[in-house]
Amino acid sequence: MMLIRSVLSRIPSEIWTLVALLCLWQAIVSIFHVREILVPGVDVVLREIADNPNFYFTQSMHTLGNTLAAFVISVVFGVGLAIAIVYSKFLEKTLYAALVALNNVPKVALAPLFVIWLGTGNASKIAMGVLISIFAIVVDAVLGLRSLTPDMVDLGRSLRGSHLKMLIKLRLPNALPSIMAGTKVAISLALVGAIVGEFVAAQNGLGFVILSAQGMFRTDRVFAAILLLAVMGTVLFYFAEFLEAKLIPWHESHRHRSDPVTRRKPVRPPVNSASTDMSAPSVAVSKS
Amino acid sequence: MVATAISSAMEFAGGQSGRQPAVEIDGVGKIYQSSDGPVTALGSVSLDVKEGEFVSLLGPSGCGKTTLLRMIAGLEEPTSGHIHLHGRGLDGLGFVFQRDVLLNWRTILENVLLPIDFKNKKPKAYTEKASQLLATFGLKGFENKRPWELSGGMRQRAAICRALIDDPELLLMDEPFGALDALTRDELNVELQSLWQKTRKTAIFVTHSISEAVFLSDRVVVISDKPGRIVEVVEIDYPRPRSLEIREEQKFGRYSRHLRSVLDRYDMARRV
Numbered sequence: 001m002m003l004i005r006s007v008l009s010r011i012p013s014e015i016w017t018l019v020a021l022l023c024l025w026q027a028i029v030s031i032f033h034v035r036e037i038l039v040p041g042v043d044v045v046l047r048e049i050a051d052n053p054n055f056y057f058t059q060s061m062h063t064l065g066n067t068l069a070a071f072v073i074s075v076v077f078g079v080g081l082a083i084a085i086v087y088s089k090f091l092e093k094t095l096y097a098a099l100v101a102l103n104n105v106p107k108v109a110l111a112p113l114f115v116i117w118l119g120t121g122n123a124s125k126i127a128m129g130v131l132i133s134i135f136a137i138v139v140d141a142v143l144g145l146r147s148l149t150p151d152m153v154d155l156g157r158s159l160r161g162s163h164l165k166m167l168i169k170l171r172l173p174n175a176l177p178s179i180m181a182g183t184k185v186a187i188s189l190a191l192v193g194a195i196v197g198e199f200v201a202a203q204n205g206l207g208f209v210i211l212s213a214q215g216m217f218r219t220d221r222v223f224a225a226i227l228l229l230a231v232m233g234t235v236l237f238y239f240a241e242f243l244e245a246k247l248i249p250w251h252e253s254h255r256h257r258s259d260p261v262t263r264r265k266p267v268r269p270p271v272n273s274a275s276t277d278m279s280a281p282s283v284a285v286s287k288s
Numbered sequence: 289m290v291a292t293a294i295s296s297a298m299e300f301a302g303g304q305s306g307r308q309p310a311v312e313i314d315g316v317g318k319i320y321q322s323s324d325g326p327v328t329a330l331g332s333v334s335l336d337v338k339e340g341e342f343v344s345l346l347g348p349s350g351c352g353k354t355t356l357l358r359m360i361a362g363l364e365e366p367t368s369g370h371i372h373l374h375g376r377g378l379d380g381l382g383f384v385f386q387r388d389v390l391l392n393w394r395t396i397l398e399n400v401l402l403p404i405d406f407k408n409k410k411p412k413a414y415t416e417k418a419s420q421l422l423a424t425f426g427l428k429g430f431e432n433k434r435p436w437e438l439s440g441g442m443r444q445r446a447a448i449c450r451a452l453i454d455d456p457e458l459l460l461m462d463e464p465f466g467a468l469d470a471l472t473r474d475e476l477n478v479e480l481q482s483l484w485q486k487t488r489k490t491a492i493f494v495t496h497s498i499s500e501a502v503f504l505s506d507r508v509v510v511i512s513d514k515p516g517r518i519v520e521v522v523e524i525d526y527p528r529p530r531s532l533e534i535r536e537e538q539k540f541g542r543y544s545r546h547l548r549s550v551l552d553r554y555d556m557a558r559r560v
Contacts, residue, residue, distance in 0.1 A: 151389045158383040159406040173393045
């Protein structure tokens with residue numbers, strides 16, 4: 001009993017929330033006898049995935065590959081652009097202004113253009129992912145790179161460091177928390193971009209699975225793909241969180257993890273409910 | 289008045305003819321452009337600091353003493369006059385800021401090694417020296433801690449170690465203990481003095497504490513405000529090492545009262 005309890009307490013609460021949601025889904029479908037073509041039960045969806053593991057694995061990996069490619073390109077170019085914008089008044093007035101204007105165009109509307117330019121292969125999906133996610137990185141990186149305090153600027157100048165030293169030793173590390181915040185948003189947006197790309201024109205990927213299953217009224221397949229996307233998006237987000245904790249363990253938001261004092265689990269307050277209050281004297285009586 | 293102050297400073301310089309000037313400040317002024325027109329932060333200041341001398345700049349907030357220090361460090365350009373640093377020049381100075389400016393992404397040891405990193409030298413070769421420096425300031429065992437795990441006094445000690453790591457010829461300090469509590473401040477004054485006695489580095493120390501200035505300095509330079517100018521240079525004739533107890537002595541009291549009266553004369557005491 002103790003063992004089971006200790007094992008159960010180790011499962012993060014996020015998982016419990018997901019399990020509860022799936023149970024709710026199943027319960028609603030069963031109680032209200034929802035037609036399978038509208039919303040299939042959890043059992044049907046899970047069986048669909050279990051019956052075609054290779055198919056779903058291949059399609060998921062396809063989408064995941066494009067998403068990660070888009071994400072990496074976004075981070076590299078986004079941070080690069082941000083550095084250029086911070087160091088050049090000219091680029092700030094031109095490039096940054098152009099990026100802001102571009103960001104206000106509904107980017108999904110550009111997806112068909114990418115197919116014309118880059119074809120129906122991976123390139124157009126990756127481009128879509130980059131287009132949607134890069135803005136989050138650029139904006140947060142620019143903010144972070146600009147937020148070097150006057151004190152730190154003085155410190156760097158008093159050490160007579162080159163611009164490159166100032167950038168690498170002071171400006172970039174100081175901007176990391178901001179960049180990581182942008183990264184967490186961007187990784188989800190890269191997935192959105194990849195799916196949009198697959199919606200427009202593709203022969204594989206989970207977006208393609210959803211679109212083709214919809215054409216055949218295979219609602220179970222649509223839900224299977226959506227479920228996998230939800231899992232993938234969640235895993236990607238926690239991957240970004242993990243990266244953040246590794247890269248900026250010194251930041252306020254992560255300090256408690258490296259602080260041995262607060263690392264301990266908080267001691268539970270003594271239970272002083274009526275039942276324990278009443279049981280205590282009874283134990284004393286039996287002893288006497 | 290200004291003229292006599294400068295001439296008294298020069299007489300003093302003459303008395304120590306054996307020592308070379310480390311810093312020559314010649315008619316330095318600073319005018320800022322603000323929205324209400326130009327503001328004179330510093331009138332015209334001339335001062336020589338000898339090699340191995342500890343000089344304090346004492347004055348009310350906003351009198352331009354920090355501006356003067358920043359100009360010596362090359363962080364700001366004077367509007368008029370010249371500053372000449374002998375020896376290694378700007379490469380040979382260590383700066384201790386009012387706030388410690390320790391970098392959270394570096395450990396204490398890595399923070400101390402920052403200047404080495406900036407000057408393209410190998411930090412590995414200086415690790416031993418950095419540890420020793422930290423040990424002299426009572427920070428042994430804190431090498432791998434992060435800045436936020438240290439108290440304010442310990443942080444400022446680490447910042448002093450950082451300023452000293454590359455063996456500067458000139459140590460510039462801008463109210464380094466201003467944000468600390470009185471007891472910690474006393475401790476650090478004693479530690480700074482014993483360090484200075486060992487190394488005899490030329491030091492310029494900005495403060496608005498009269499007793500701190502008297503306790504630490506060979507000379508106290510009093511600066512008035514609006515516009516900032518030198519109104520008196522007081523030589524502190526006290527043998528070293530000085531202990532905190534000398535602050536109770538009559539002689540110390542006379543120095544303090546004199547400096548207070550100089551500040552009063554320029555109607556500055558209430559703002560000190």
